[in-house]
Amino acid sequence: MPSETYGKFVSLTKDYAIAGQIGGLLGWDQETCMPEKGAADRSNQLAFIAGIEHERQTSAELGNLLDKLEQEADEDVVVATNVRETRREYDRAIRVPTDLVKEIARVTSLAQDAWRKARAESNFALFVPTLERLLDLKRQVADKIGWKTEPFDALMDEYEPGTKAADVQVVFDRLKTKLVPFVAAIKDAPRRPDLSILKRPCPIEQQKAFTRRVLEAMQFDFKAGRVDTSTHPFCSGATPNDVRLTSRYFEDYFPASLFGLMHEGGHGLYEQGLDAAHVGTPMGSSVSLGIHESQSRLWENQVGRSRAFWERFYGEFQAAFASMADVPLDDFYFAINNVKPSFIRVEADEVTYGLHIMLRFAIERPMIAGTLAVRDIPEKWNALSQELLGITPSNDAEGCLQDIHWAFGMYGYFPTYQLGNLYSAQFFAAAKRAMPGLEDQIRRGELAPLREWLRENIHRHGKRYRAPELAKLVTGSTLADEPYMEYLEAKYKPLYGI
Amino acid sequence: MPSETYGKFVSLTKDYAIAGQIGGLLGWDQETCMPEKGAADRSNQLAFIAGIEHERQTSAELGNLLDKLEQEADEDVVVATNVRETRREYDRAIRVPTDLVKEIARVTSLAQDAWRKARAESNFALFVPTLERLLDLKRQVADKIGWKTEPFDALMDEYEPGTKAADVQVVFDRLKTKLVPFVAAIKDAPRRPDLSILKRPCPIEQQKAFTRRVLEAMQFDFKAGRVDTSTHPFCSGATPNDVRLTSRYFEDYFPASLFGLMHEGGHGLYEQGLDAAHVGTPMGSSVSLGIHESQSRLWENQVGRSRAFWERFYGEFQAAFASMADVPLDDFYFAINNVKPSFIRVEADEVTYGLHIMLRFAIERPMIAGTLAVRDIPEKWNALSQELLGITPSNDAEGCLQDIHWAFGMYGYFPTYQLGNLYSAQFFAAAKRAMPGLEDQIRRGELAPLREWLRENIHRHGKRYRAPELAKLVTGSTLADEPYMEYLEAKYKPLYGI
Structure with a gap:
């Protein structure tokens, strides 16, 4: 029986969580519905609700309740999880002084302008002073929060609690020795898909209808969700x-909406699979960005880019899009699994994507530690690009200036993308072991059992386990590169004849 | 030069106004976008933001600043208006004890269920106990707020500040002696429009395109607004x-979206015409519900149901809707101006609408004063319906149970609908006097000058003047029935040949 103190504590966390829900809705509206003149007012509204959330999340009352609950040391797993994870968030929030938070908000606002200008002129030097200032401030944040091995850990902890840079490095290093030669082999393979297939005209209304059909098959609950259009999908x-969920639609490039919505739908199934009874507490919240990304990648790639999936859905796809009527399934399947090293991360295929992340990780760690001078980033970036991808950007815009993340003040965020890829392969391999008929189910379009397995093993636990612990529990291993490489090899070796 | 105290005061009012803006957006989303399972969470979010708004609107700090500013007695019109109107809202908010507010919230929630059940069974007796309880609570509110002549005034003041029941009664009494025989004459007229015209099929997509075109002509700014679909337009x-703005669309009843959106567009032009520099203060807020309704009615009726307007737009209308190709303008114009006494207020035409309101007003005043027993309402309602409309409801569902307002705890709200009709005629007559070419402009589809006149004379003033004062200033008279009757007679006598 949870104590009265705990009841009070939960009502406080649920209270400020509501502010977060409202902020999320205001943000969604801004990207999907808000008329353009509404931007300035919206910015005030977002600042107002964020202020309320912060004020309540850092209240002395909450701190006192946490102190008391830690003394009570309740062993109930729900109580223990909620106290442990709220303590983590509370400490992160109160350790950083308000003045520092405000200064970072001010500088990131300037940094976005500086980044846009630098990218437009493809001149990293224009971004250097602001980036240096921002890094200095984020190092102060890391110091306030505290770290053992390196400041990077304190920053990455915001997105991937409980995972350390050194652990990621071990896995990335192993992966690199396998992935680089694998990509090289594909590059040299004699076979190449016909990519013109992907550009055949597909009317947008039909794209909307078909992707809805796919989301329904994935068991996305449209009574508890919806799909809209935005510039950047989320x-x-x-x-x-x-x-x-949101998507963008191009009449002459259907993969944007199709795989975009399977990806966002994977995120959406995670959110819908959280325990509604625990909304507003850590037990009703997702584990980490890496685990979240594993869900989107699993549906987008392990399912959406599998041959089994298309054996069931390709007939419907061809029926929906007349321009695809004469394209054989094999050609289609090959085209949606094209692998080719390229400069821009967001356009990368599932094989080379990880190399883009490893590149950023190799720059971010010393950059944040202060052992890589900001002005030396372009040279380092280009060298790494050659080493990992076998290509060198011809300018900063297609190199180190391509992502806005650093200007947003997001450091230690990039690794979570690749953690998502690695975890997705671990989870999918575990699902296949647990459900020997899984691939046949997918081949019949029966996606409910997979959704149930993910819900049962991952979604419903909320933050009960941190990412490495959850992975160990569900897959038998913490972060690992083997299932990912096994998945890639099993799929791409036959495709490319290597 | 406004004082530092005033600066602090304005920042406080703008702050809690943001909570109101957010609440409005959450409400809009609930009606237009929210998936059905989101209702319970949304209710928590709305309660949360309403709580924040109330807490800040009634803060001791704001009260102290008001006291100080009243001593400073700044004569600047902006300062004076903002202090005066914020004081009014502050006093209304703090005078009602929180326990009473909560009890009313609890009982109105029950009352809505009771009303739905009573209406479904067409049995007013089922609604009597809850309505009695609610009236008792609202009388307590009126007493806390304070009143001179009757408690009704304290309640109506929420919607129509500065207007008293006795003043409304004088105008309604005069209006009744003219409107009742006028409606009777129309009823007996030999001519009747062909209403089947209104039911000709008009595809919904074309309705959306045509109404957008009309809203653009009205100068509704789509960069600062949008139109969506909802069950109840708002x-x-x-x-x-x-x-x-929102609308509903029926393929076989185009007037719902056409006049619905001209109506909501009129409200929207008022909102867009408020002074953005004063957002979050009374100087940037609308005067009253009656004045707001005058703007919607003016565009819906004085413009949208005028022959001049359709001389310009009927060609486009016929081009958009093939089914209307053989309908002469005169027949169309007659059909959209059909007048016929009926039971349901929300379906009433612009002539008989006022009688529905006068009926409710005649019941609400003694009901709130306690001189009309709740159980006697059906009998009184039916007698008034016969007296005013010449028809008697056959049951409570089409009589005294048709509106949800009382179950929502809204008393003294109904009159504002008819104030809107009366003020719309006053304002339109004043606009015609000020702009002798107005009707010709409308005939050419040039609606910008009218919009500018309304903005200049009404919208931009915010709450600088209360409704009677504003009407006097703009039209030369406080609330009056003459311009309304003149408008009706000039339009309907030739139409019906009476």
Whole structure:
């Protein structure tokens, strides 16, 4: 029986979580509905609700309740999880002085302008002073929060609690020795897909209808969610009862909406699969960005780019899009699995994507530690690009200036993308072991059992386990590169005849 | 030069106004976008933001600043208006004890269920106990707020500040002696429009395109607003930069979207016409519900149901809707101006509408004063319906149970609908006097000058003047029935040949 103190504590966390839900909805509206003149007012509204959330999240009352609950040391798993994870968030929030938070908000706002200008002129030097200032401030944040091995850990902890840079490095190093030669082999393979297939005209209304059909097959609950259009696709989940996906649509490039929505739909299933009874507490929240990304990648790639999936859905796809009528399934399947090293991360295929992340990780660690001078980033970037991808950017815009993340003040964020890829392969391999008929189910379009397995093993636990622990529990191993490489090899070796 | 105290005061009012803007957006989303399972969470979010708004609106700090500013007695019109109107809202908010507010919230929630059940069974007796309880609570509210002549005034003041029941009664009494025989004459007229015209099929996509075209002609700014679909049409204006209209569409009844959107568009132009510099203060807020309704009615009726307007737009209308190709303009114009006494207020035409309101007003005043027993309402309602409309409802569902307002705890709200009709005629007559070419402009589809006149004379003033004062200033008279009757007679006598 949870104590009265705990009841009070939960009502406080649920209270400020509501502010977060409202902020999420305002953000969704800004990207999907808000008329253009509404931007300045919206910015005030977002600042207002973020202020309320912060004020309540860092209240002395909450701190006192946490102190008391830690003395009570309740062994109930829900209580223990909620106290442990709220303590973590509380400490992160109160350790950073308000003045520092405000200064970072001010500088990131300037940094975005500086980044846009630098990228437009493809001149990293224009971004250097602001980036140096921002790194200095983020190092102060890391110091305030505290770290053992390196400041990077304190920053990455915001996105991937409990995972350390050194652990990631071990896996990335192993992966590199396998992935680089694998990509090289594909590059030299004699076979290449016909990519013109992907550019055949597909009317947008039909894209909307077909992707809805796919999301329904994935068991995305449209009574607890919806799909809208935005410039940049995202998933915004206020609560498990209201999960909103967005996509963009190009008549002459259907993969943007198709795989975009399977990806966002994977995020959405995670949000819908959280335990509604625990909304507003860590037990009703997702584990980490890496685990979240594993869900989107699993549906986008392990399912959406599999031959089994298309054996069931390709007939419907051809029926929906007349221009695809004469394209054989094998050609289609090859085209949606094209692998080719390229400069821009967001356009990368599932094989080379990880190399883009390893490149960033190799720059971010010394950059944040201060052992890599900011002005030396372009040279280092280009060298790494050659080493990992076998190509060298011809300018900063297609190199070290391509991502806005650093200007947003997001450091230690990039690795989570590749953690998502690695975890997705671990989870999918575990699902196949647990359900020997899984691939046949997918081949029949029966996606409910997979969704149930993910919900049962991952979603419903909320933050009960941190990422490495969850992976160990569900797959038998913490972060690992083997299932990922096995997945890639099993799929791409036959495709490319290597 | 406004004082430092005033600066602090304005920042406080703008702060809690943001909570109101957010609440408005959450409400809009609930009606237009929210997936159905999101309802319970949304209710928590709305309660949360309403709590924040109330807490800040009634803060001791704001009260102290008001005291100081009243001593300073700044004569600047902006300062004086903002202090005066914020004081009014502050006093209304703090005078009602929190326990009473909560009890009313609890009982209105029950009352809505009771009303739904009573209406479904067409049995007013089922609603009597809850309505009695609610009236008792609202009388307590009126007493706390304070009143001179009757408690009704304290309640109506929430919607129509500065207007008293006795003043409304004088105008309604005069109007009754003219309107009742006028409606009777129309009823007996030999001519009747062909209403089947209104049911000709008009594809919904074309309705959307045509109404957008009309809203653009009205100068509704789509960069600061949008139109969506909802079950019940409304206008939700967070700020002048973000004004959202909704409509419903029926393929076989185009007037719902056409006049519905001209109506909501009129509200929307008012919201967009408020002074953006004063957002979050009374100087940037609308005067009253009656004045707001005058703007919607003016565009819906004085413009939208005028022959001049359709001389310009009927060609486009016929081009958009093939089924209307053989309908002469005169037949169309007659059909959209059909007048016939009926039971349901929301379906009433612009002539008989006022009689529905006068009926409710005649019941609400003694009901709130306690001189009309709740159980006697059906009998009184039916007698008034016969007296005013010449028809008697056959049951409570089409009589005294048709509106949800009382179950929502809204008393003294109904009159504002008819104030809107009366003020719309006053304002339109004043506009015609000020702009002798107005009707010709409308005939050419030039609606910008009218919009500018309304903005200049009404919208931009915010709450600088209360409704009677504003009407006097702009039209030369406080609330009056003459311009309304003149408008009706000039339009309907030739139409019906009476």
